[in-house]
Amino acid sequence: MFIPVAQPDIGEEELDAVIKTVKSGWISSIGENILEFESKYASYCGLKYGVATSSGTTALHLCLASSGIGPGDEIIVPSLTFVATANAVMYTGAKPVFVDSELQTWNIDPQQIESKINKNTKAIIPVHLYGHPAKMDQILSIARKYNLAVYEDVAEAHGAKYRNNRVGSLGNAGCFSFFGNKIITTGEGGMVVTNNKKFAEKMKTLRDHGTSKRRRYYYPWLGFNYRMTNIQAAIGLAQLEKIDKIIAKKKWIAGTYEKYLKPIVQKIELSPHESWADSVFWMYSILVTSTGKISRDNLMFKLKEVGIDSRPFFYPIHRYKRFDCHENFKITEYLASAGINLPSSPSLDESQIRFICENIIRILDE
Ligand SMILES: Cc1ncc(COP(=O)(O)O)c(C=O)c1O
Structure with a gap:
């Protein structure tokens, strides 16, 4: 799989x-x-x-x-x-x-x-x-x-x-x-x-x-x-005929991740979900915030071993030389180093999301 x-x-x-x-x-x-x-x-x-x-x-x-x-x-x-x-x-x-x-x-x-x-x-x-x-x-x-x-x-x-x-x-x-x-x-x-x-x-x-x-x-x-x-x-x-259905599924995916990741919210941050915002959760994401043994990159590597793909957050773009920016942006640096995009396809079902979450919990517990 x-x-x-x-x-x-x-x-x-x-x-x-x-x-x-x-x-x-x-x-x-x-x-x-x-x-x-x-x-x-x-x-x-x-x-x-x-x-x-x-x-x-x-x-x-x-x-x-x-x-x-x-x-x-x-x-x-x-x-x-x-x-x-x-x-x-x-x-x-x-x-x-x-x-x-x-x-x-x-x-x-x-x-x-x-x-x-x-x-x-x-x-x-x-x-x-x-x-x-x-x-x-x-x-x-x-x-x-x-x-x-x-x-x-x-x-x-x-x-x-x-x-x-x-x-x-x-x-x-x-x-x-x-x-x-x-x-x-x-x-x-x-x-x-x-x-x-x-x-x-x-x-x-x-x-x-x-x-x-x-x-x-x-x-x-x-x-x-x-x-x-x-x-x-x-x-x-x-x-466009399907957009409402796709967005509804994205929101369901987000809710299902929230449900299964709840036990470890002291170790990770979940995708933002502000009361004034109706997010479409294009990519359900987490931040690996724990000071534990497993790094963000290690977690991604171990997820790959069990067939789960993931993506690191974007590289902080101000750091590309061509933009000639010499500032240090603390929050961007932190998010870029801690963030992971999890599988977010509309085709996901509950057992797959549960499998992904169980593996995240297991790896972070090791
Ligand atoms: C925030 C953002 N802006 C612009 C683009 C560029 O879009 P495209 O890949 O269709 O050129 C993308 C995506 O790829 C994006 O995520």
Whole structure:
């Protein structure tokens, strides 16, 4: 037996949608599925416009590039996130400015944002890490005070809610990923959602080589090819039909882990679950906090021996040389060294979760 960390929930519906699309001949980035997926996903988020992209990374870059961010600008990002959040800032020529995490939610610490703002700061990119919303009220009020844009990186939190509003709909735009391990997938793919029509139009232009609307085959702007294919959008539409079921299963998985890990809560920390947040628990996670004999890496190694896959938390991204950051972020360092993502696929059943938890308890007891 091998229990992977993540497996997509795909089946006959996705297969039928792909076959139908391939048979139609509309296999590139022109086609009805794209428009339907953009409009249905935007309205799922409570917004008007969606711009489908080739990945979550290109969604982030397209969003930043379309808002005019470039050399000389500074963008505030968390130091604990997937590296694409900061890479996308670098692609524009702007500088990512890192902020430490907070213990409560593992997300960017809003208390430490203001001290990083100067005249060059243009935007904040909060990330809703592992499916748990960041503290958006504080972040939005800082953004208002200093006239900054807020672009949410929602790659890991489709459908999560912050005080009854879907994350991705709270700032100027939300950037999603549909990579194979995400809440819903299109294989590779992404989307920017927004209520700003002009901004959505600008993104559609730059997504397609900077094309002119008035003159065919005329490209007055420096754009990209960041388009999603009609085949990917067909998969996305089939996945969107299942999103509520997938999220309900993720929440059940979280509750089941909580139940079986209860006996050892003095040795580990469980995934955050704040009362104001409706987390989607993209990756159910624990922190190995005990001062005991077993290290985080050792626990992961021993889980692998019995067929249980796991993943360490992201490497603190401010430490990559190219970002030229010389600060020390204590909470990020701690989380990155203690955190493990446990198997979180929608296909998990109770006996598998019990097996995983029994093994964690046994190994930590050794
Ligand atoms: C927080 C975060 N941002 C951005 C991305 C980039 O998405 P993609 O892999 O689709 O480019 C990911 C995921 O992979 C992510 O987890």
